[in-house]
Amino acid sequence: MAQTPSLDVVIDNAKRYADIAAEKTNEIIELSKLKLDKAKLQSKLREQYRKLGKFYYDIATNDTTSETTENMIDECIDAIKALKQDIEWVSEQIRSLKPHRICAVCGAKNPTSCNFCSSCGKKLY
Ligand SMILES: [Zn+2]
Numbered sequence: 001m002a003q004t005p006s007l008d009v010v011i012d013n014a015k016r017y018a019d020i021a022a023e024k025t026n027e028i029i030e031l032s033k034l035k036l037d038k039a040k041l042q043s044k045l046r047e048q049y050r051k052l053g054k055f056y057y058d059i060a061t062n063d064t065t066s067e068t069t070e071n072m073i074d075e076c077i078d079a080i081k082a083l084k085q086d087i088e089w090v091s092e093q094i095r096s097l098k099p100h101r102i103c104a105v106c107g108a109k110n111p112t113s114c115n116f117c118s119s120c121g122k123k124l125y
Pocket residue numbers: 103104105106107108117118119120121122
Protein backbone atom coordinates (compact mmCIF):
# COMPACT_ATOMS: atom_id res chain seq x y z
CA MET A 1 0.00 0.00 0.00
CA ALA A 2 1.39 3.37 -1.02
CA GLN A 3 2.20 5.62 1.83
CA THR A 4 0.36 8.92 1.85
CA PRO A 5 2.84 11.77 2.08
CA SER A 6 2.53 13.67 5.29
CA LEU A 7 1.13 17.18 5.13
CA ASP A 8 4.55 18.55 6.07
CA VAL A 9 6.11 16.99 2.96
CA VAL A 10 3.33 18.30 0.73
CA ILE A 11 3.68 21.81 2.13
CA ASP A 12 7.45 21.58 1.86
CA ASN A 13 7.26 20.58 -1.81
CA ALA A 14 4.70 23.26 -2.60
CA LYS A 15 6.92 25.84 -0.92
CA ARG A 16 9.94 24.66 -2.86
CA TYR A 17 8.13 24.90 -6.21
CA ALA A 18 6.83 28.34 -5.28
CA ASP A 19 10.38 29.43 -4.43
CA ILE A 20 11.68 28.15 -7.77
CA ALA A 21 8.87 29.93 -9.62
CA ALA A 22 9.52 33.17 -7.73
CA GLU A 23 13.22 32.91 -8.47
CA LYS A 24 12.50 32.41 -12.19
CA THR A 25 10.17 35.41 -12.22
CA ASN A 26 12.77 37.56 -10.50
CA GLU A 27 15.37 36.49 -13.04
CA ILE A 28 13.05 37.44 -15.90
CA ILE A 29 12.29 40.85 -14.34
CA GLU A 30 15.98 41.40 -13.66
CA LEU A 31 16.86 40.42 -17.23
CA SER A 32 14.37 42.81 -18.83
CA LYS A 33 15.53 45.58 -16.48
CA LEU A 34 19.15 45.00 -17.49
CA LYS A 35 18.26 44.94 -21.18
CA LEU A 36 16.48 48.28 -20.75
CA ASP A 37 19.50 49.70 -18.91
CA LYS A 38 21.75 48.53 -21.72
CA ALA A 39 19.54 50.14 -24.38
CA LYS A 40 19.56 53.43 -22.43
CA LEU A 41 23.35 53.34 -22.06
CA GLN A 42 23.79 52.59 -25.77
CA SER A 43 21.57 55.52 -26.66
CA LYS A 44 23.63 57.78 -24.35
CA LEU A 45 26.79 56.47 -26.01
CA ARG A 46 25.47 57.31 -29.47
CA GLU A 47 24.62 60.80 -28.21
CA GLN A 48 28.19 61.29 -26.91
CA TYR A 49 29.65 60.12 -30.23
CA ARG A 50 27.39 62.57 -32.04
CA LYS A 51 28.50 65.43 -29.78
CA LEU A 52 32.12 64.46 -30.22
CA GLY A 53 31.68 64.52 -33.99
CA LYS A 54 30.19 68.00 -33.79
CA PHE A 55 33.06 69.31 -31.63
CA TYR A 56 35.58 68.02 -34.14
CA TYR A 57 33.62 69.55 -36.95
CA ASP A 58 33.62 72.90 -35.13
CA ILE A 59 37.38 72.72 -34.67
CA ALA A 60 38.00 71.70 -38.28
CA THR A 61 35.87 74.50 -39.67
CA ASN A 62 37.15 77.24 -37.36
CA ASP A 63 40.60 78.79 -37.61
CA THR A 64 40.90 79.12 -33.87
CA THR A 65 40.23 76.21 -31.52
CA SER A 66 38.53 77.41 -28.43
CA GLU A 67 39.65 76.00 -25.11
CA THR A 68 36.04 75.34 -24.20
CA THR A 69 35.61 73.05 -27.18
CA GLU A 70 38.76 71.11 -26.29
CA ASN A 71 37.58 70.71 -22.71
CA MET A 72 34.23 69.53 -23.96
CA ILE A 73 35.96 66.97 -26.19
CA ASP A 74 37.87 65.63 -23.17
CA GLU A 75 34.63 65.42 -21.20
CA CYS A 76 32.98 63.63 -24.09
CA ILE A 77 35.81 61.09 -24.35
CA ASP A 78 35.67 60.46 -20.59
CA ALA A 79 31.90 59.99 -20.78
CA ILE A 80 32.29 57.54 -23.68
CA LYS A 81 34.89 55.52 -21.76
CA ALA A 82 32.62 55.37 -18.69
CA LEU A 83 29.57 54.42 -20.77
CA LYS A 84 31.50 51.66 -22.54
CA GLN A 85 32.51 50.23 -19.16
CA ASP A 86 28.91 50.40 -17.93
CA ILE A 87 27.66 48.67 -21.09
CA GLU A 88 30.28 45.96 -20.68
CA TRP A 89 29.22 45.45 -17.05
CA VAL A 90 25.51 45.28 -17.92
CA SER A 91 26.26 42.85 -20.78
CA GLU A 92 28.14 40.64 -18.33
CA GLN A 93 25.14 40.69 -15.95
CA ILE A 94 22.83 39.77 -18.83
CA ARG A 95 25.10 36.89 -19.85
CA SER A 96 25.15 35.55 -16.29
CA LEU A 97 21.33 35.61 -16.12
CA LYS A 98 20.79 33.75 -19.40
CA PRO A 99 19.34 30.27 -18.87
CA HIS A 100 22.06 27.73 -18.22
CA ARG A 101 22.64 24.17 -17.12
CA ILE A 102 24.92 23.65 -14.16
CA CYS A 103 27.19 20.65 -14.38
CA ALA A 104 26.52 18.32 -11.46
CA VAL A 105 30.14 17.15 -11.52
CA CYS A 106 32.24 20.31 -11.76
CA GLY A 107 29.64 23.06 -11.28
CA ALA A 108 30.42 24.83 -14.57
CA LYS A 109 27.67 26.86 -16.25
CA ASN A 110 26.74 25.60 -19.70
CA PRO A 111 24.30 26.96 -22.31
CA THR A 112 20.96 25.13 -22.25
CA SER A 113 21.69 23.84 -25.78
CA CYS A 114 24.62 21.77 -24.45
CA ASN A 115 24.16 18.10 -23.65
CA PHE A 116 27.66 17.70 -22.30
CA CYS A 117 29.65 19.93 -19.96
CA SER A 118 32.00 22.24 -21.84
CA SER A 119 34.40 22.11 -18.92
CA CYS A 120 34.65 18.46 -17.88
CA GLY A 121 32.75 16.69 -20.69
CA LYS A 122 30.29 14.86 -18.42
CA LYS A 123 26.68 14.45 -19.51
CA LEU A 124 24.37 17.26 -18.39
CA TYR A 125 20.97 16.49 -16.89
ZN1 LIG B 1 31.43 19.72 -15.73
